[in-house]
Amino acid sequence: MAKVEEIFGTMVFNDFTMKQRLPKETFKAFKKSVSEGKPVARDIANVVANAMKDWAVEKGATHFTHWFQPMTGITAEKHDSFISPLDNGRVIMEFSGKELIKGEPDASSFPSGGLRATFEARGYTAWDPTSYAFIKENTLCIPTVFCSYGGEVLDKKTPLLRSMDVINVQALRILRLFGNNDVTHVTTTVGPEQEYFLVDKELYKKRKDLRFTGRTLFGAKPPKGQELDDHYFGAILPRVTEFMADLDEELWKLGILAKTEHNEVAPAQHELAPIFTNTNMSCDHNQLTMELMKKVADRHGLVCLLHEKPFAEVNGSGKHINWSLATDNGLNLLDPGRTPSENAQFLLFLCAVIKGVDEYQDMLRAVVATAGNDHRLGANEAPPAVISMFIGEELMDILESIEKGTVYKDRVASHMEIGVDTLPLFRRDTTDRNRTSPFAFTGNKFEFRMLGSSQSIAGPNIVLNTIVAEELEQFADVLEGAGDFKETLNGLIRKTISEHKRIIFNGNGYEDAWLEEAARRGLSNYRTTPDAMPHYVDAKNIALFTKHKVFTEVEMRSRCEVHLENYCKVIRIEALTMAEMVRKDIIPAAYTYLKRLSETAVAVKTACPELDCAMEINMLKYLRTLTDSLYVNINRLEGILTEAEECGSAEDAALYYRDKVLPVMGELRSAADEIERFVGEKYWPYPTYGELLYSV
Template identity: 70%
Template sequence: MSNVPAIFGSLVFNKTVMKERLPKDIYKSLMKTREEGKPLDLEVANVVANAMKEWAIEKGATHFTHWFQPMTGITAEKHDSFISPTDNGKVIMEFSGKELIKGEPDASSFPSGGLRATFEARGYTAWDPTSDAFVKDGTLCIPTAFCSYGGEALDKKTPLLRSMEAINKQALRVLRLFGNTTARRVITTVGPEQEYFLIDKAQYEKRKDLIYTGRTLFGAKPPKGQELEDHYFGVIKPRVAAYMKDLNEELWKLGIFAKTEHNEVAPAQHELAPIFTSANIATDHNQLTMEIMKKVAAKHGLACLLHEKPFAGVNGSGKHNNWSISTDTGINLLEPGDSPRENAQFLLFLAAVIKAVDEHQDLIRASVATAGNDHRLGANEAPPAIVSIFVGDELEKILESIENGSDYHHKGKTFMKIGVDVLPAIPRDTTDRNRTSPFAFTGNKFEFRMLGSSLSIACPNQILNIIVAESLCEFADELEKADDFTDALNKLIRRTIKEHKRIIFNGNNYSEEWVAEAERRGLLNLKSTPEALSYYISEKNVALFEKFGVLSRAEMHARYEIQLENYCKQLHIEALTMIDMIKKDIIPAVCSYMKDISKEALNKKQLNAEICCELEETLLKKLSALSAELYRKMEALEKVVNEQPSFEDILEKAMYYRNSVFASMEDTRATADEIESLVGEKYWPYPTYGKLLFSVV
């Protein structure tokens, strides 16, 4: 492998490159824009644009693009070359500050949720100077926000940036109360662990369901799955190791902090984890990671699957979102620390998170709601759809002692409670991890484990930012009015713990007992995407987003419409694919198999009428009945898809797809999978689960 420090960030127009190529005054001005939000002067933009162009050309770029993240959940780019004609019929390479700052892609074909009519095509991309430009596939990519002609956010980056500003402002208010005057900014940091499957590309191309939907719609259970628990952290197979080596190089060139790689629980499943960075950059990097994973896989004759549940009966893929809050001076505000002041400060921020998650379980669940993730959540392989917080035994006892006003006893020693002098230091790993928890405190951060593997992390982090910003705002409002800060702080933390302790659960989130206990506590159990998204546009949530200027009522309703419409479309495509596969592939395959079995039985009878044909007759009888049953179920599925009733709104339509279309699909699949287990392998039209999961060596 190449020298990693030498190649790391080699395709990124980062601070090092800027410092080398920009005049000092221009560099300082740009840094003020990046770090303090100061307006960017056009003259400064012109100098930056020219330096960026020269650098990109040296890296082999001929074009530039405003790289943005529309509400499709993936990225978008429109390429323009640097060429500009001259009077002598030649060209020169130009790139202006105006072109850097603003682009005008056609906005009519992107999801807008009713914010824009189809004929209203104008949209704008605006440079996000906080995220570095980079060169990809011979094109200079400039991270941007995307909005409509009327200024409405049409992307995932804009509300994320707004939410980061909201939590920055409120967290600084709280820090000032603790006497911290050195921090200028507070940022949320994220490290998303990315799970994925790798299968042979030739096998992938034989599966219509994988091509059209990203998951297998049919597939009988293979003789071996993940029962032996031998894949997790196992030796990485040579072909996969070669893929990971190339993937790392490509990611490192783009400045992505790819750190950890290993085999995951299911056969053919793996994970890549980066070092944390700011929420905005982490979001950009994760989108790039998913794109590059697929590109590198193709070069190795592999297919990278990012669907949450590509295979039934084995673990699906998630994305653990490790979220924390830090200052620009390097202080992690969720680090327990060992001094009295830092501990009190930690507990206040911890209380803010507990309060936020309890009060906004609905938004937390809605932030990860997708058709694919519905297969995962609550399936004893991922957290349930019930939101709760794991804090560990020791921290839970400390919170209980604060609530009760009692001393905290640990290993024979008595620790003073908050509001007197000190709070005990909490070593990072004093408790076990709880892999069943949706939202677990892991020493100095929270691991949000409900995200699906294909999901953009922008929305979940935007929501975490804004709900915690609200808690911090309420805390600051109260403490700023207090005559006795210490006494007010003590009472505030104690009251918050008492009012919101129902959200804390350290036990087994997979158990049926927890489902009953959660209901007793009044916690939500939103099992499907339509159920979860119905809460998204409640008055409480709209008011929250409008209060902090993250999204307007219209922008929230647009996202609600887009997500539910996408849910319906995804299930619609899956249903049509299922029908197509049954009609064109499965039924003909079964008929062919039965034909050959019938011939075999007839041949036996012709040879000798007394030869036993019980095997053929039994198999034919079973297959004949099952194939007729499959056809009936397919016709029923076709009917619920094609003869839908009229719907008053998109939520009603989504519920129909969940309760009627999806239910019919599951029923149909059960019969098809039973048939597969009886049909000879050479007759079956698709690679089996066994081939898909165990063919990469």
């Protein structure tokens, strides 16, 4: 590997490269447009496009694409070459500002949730100059937003950018109240921790369920799983080390700040975590990271599994997003700070998060609801489906003292009046991180742990940015008109703590007692996607996002429809895959073993007539019972799937798949897994869990 400093960002048209390639005045004008959020002028775009093309061609690129993030959850791209014909039969390489700024892909087959008719194919992509262009393989990729012919948003980037603008405006209002007039911009920052599994490619090819659905639909528990916790932070195996080194190099070339890598809890499970960056770039980088994980794994004879629950009986994979607020002059607004005045400002931002999470807990739950994540949330490996916040004992004590106006005893006892000279300094990391909490304060940021490993980080960040912006706006409206700032600030924070402390829970989220306590507190507990997703379009949520112009009501309803349809489609594909595996592979394997048992029983009885062959007969009966169960349930499943087509709305269909289809799938799996435990190894048609989890 070349030196990291030499390869980092070499495939990115970043500020460093632009300064080298663009005229000084062009670069200044371009950066001014970006910082002010104004469209880049066509003459400036023409110069940028030409420089971008020359740079890309020198790097071996022959094509360009508008790289966007539709509601599929993955990225999309349509490649066009740089070639332009000459009259003499030759070509030149050209790329204009018009091509840079705007594209026109076919939008007909992307999910829209009813935003447009199927025959309305036209869609538009528009350059996002706040995210750097980059080269992937032989193609210049230009990050873009994506909208329909009628202007409706069809992607994940557009609302994310809108939410970032909204929280910037409201955070600046709060900062001005505390005298921070030198700050000109506030941005949300994110560092997503990405979990994944690696399995041998040749074994993967032999599993229809992995190939079609990304997870194992059948599989008996191996003799050893994760009971010994010996894989967690253990020595990384050579084959995985080589994969990680290759992946790091590819990520670094694209300017992605890959930092931490280690073995996770389950065998064959690993994690990659980057350094924080602004939310828009972080979202782009995480999409690229997931794509590159799969491509690099393939080069090493491996397959990267990003499904939330690829294997039963061991931990699934999540994606923790570490969320914070940063100013353009280097302040972290969720850092408690080292002076009382900074603490007062911090407490106000903290209260905005507490209030927002409490009031919009249903929305946070809905944006992480998927068929895959339903297998993971609530198990002793991931947060429960109940949204709560962990802030630690010391910070909780301070909030309670503020609420009650009592003495807080730290190094020096002091009354909790929130002024510029009375709030005591408190330490940043004084408690455990509490891995059971869905939304945990970890010193100078919040870690939202409910997101599934395969999901885009855009959705949760859109919600976090918007709900906190809403609370900051309400706070600013009160404080800007205050006669006595200190007194009003005290009252505002006390009121917020008193009314929203129910969302704070510092205990064990895995205990049943917490679920009972959460119900008493009035917290929601939406265990499955059909429970959670309809709340995406509750009146208060529509009011919030339309008020801040992050979504229109039509766009929100379409997204809800897309998510529910996806839930149904995923389960349907899994059910059909199960049916094929049972009919074509598992039942034939069981009957082959039944035949072998029968032949053995006949041979034994022939050789020794006095033996009753009870063992062989009991084995035959047991295996036949299991096989009969498979046959009955496969017919039930196919009938239920036919009836599913008669469901009216997407919400009705989702409930049908959860209540009717999934239980039968569970019965099928139970019988098939028991057959796997029972039959001889050479008769089983698929690689086992033991082979898959311990083959790398």
